[in-house]
Amino acid sequence: MGDKTLDIENVYTAYDKADVLEGVSLSVRPGRITCLLGSNGVGKTTLIRSILGLTAPREGRITFGGRDITGMSTHRVIATGIACIPEGRKVFPKLTVTENLRIGAYQVKAEAAIRERMNEAYEIFPRLAERRSQLAGTLSGGEQAMLSIGRGLMSSPDLLLIDEPSLGLSPLFVKENFNVIQRINERGVTVFLVEQNVRQTLAISHYGYVLGKGRVVAEGEPDTLTDNEEVNQAYFG
Template structure:
């Protein structure tokens, strides 16, 4: 039985100052779990801690029952965790297809890589139309699609999505959230880290609210969206 991702009492510091202060949360298998919070509260630091980019000074991170705290990033990815970073971060001078291939850098079989590229094109027909286009010449929304497609190339069990609405038009934000739902329907567990409270809770099963490096509220997504204290903690 898969146990998903568990963060237990994690403290992560930069220059001896704690950014995360005893964060505990759980990302349940097969679900969309969200972490809400405004800028600078520690959301991206938590993703960095999960990926082994910034090692927690205390606490424990487990995935499917296995301790991955402080594991090197390529080993974390090999466990079945993939990340779509904040701000998309495509390789601008590479084509769409070359960007996708980089997402499968740990895969040795060309047949498997080809199959996963075709799956990405099935989810994003626009990427197939532009497979030879340089990523840097695409719109922000198209680059967001490419970033998600690249994140799926490792065939992850868990997808960490950091601020997918950042810098996008409302139309592309809506499209992106719809795509995240479709990926979840394919069996991929999603941990969605966002500022956009309303749309995030609309597609999530369960949510947490982070403020000043600590979880200040949690609950069923619908209950959170109707909770006055959450609104106050979040917007206040």
């Protein structure tokens, strides 16, 4: 199956015949946090949808671990070892914390494996352990963000796609969530982090890409991107 690199090659994705992504190419290498930066409306979420098979590219190729997943159905993409934390958290409000986590392990048959992964999630997020019987809809925004990440980890993914984890959160919870993402990566999970929060994202990333109007306009290691004049003008004012 190869080395579990996610490769996106010359991808064009369209809605109603209008291209949102125009020839996007990038790689997410195993063991690293790779970020995709860009403002609203440049195509970041469309790229995640393309990877997950929710909106199939009209042109180009997406491979994971050397396997072509372009346009594959979403449940088959997930089965290859990819999980996604969607924008806006999206927990099941009328289910408990524990029930939400179990949904993340829907493809896991062994009860012992589910319990082990749940214990790992509670180890990463002690606050969720304290609230395991609480309805998800009664959690704070930051706690729901934790639950969303914990649920994504329940499938024990090789690659975790995280879409805008700082959206709508207080600065304190943003900092806490970015620390958690870093710890998850240190446990061996590859992360593809899609964000607008440039400073904190570059602080934990190993490599990054900048998307502008459906195209990659810059790429490099964090220091390179911070020093890039185009990136500075667009994001640092």
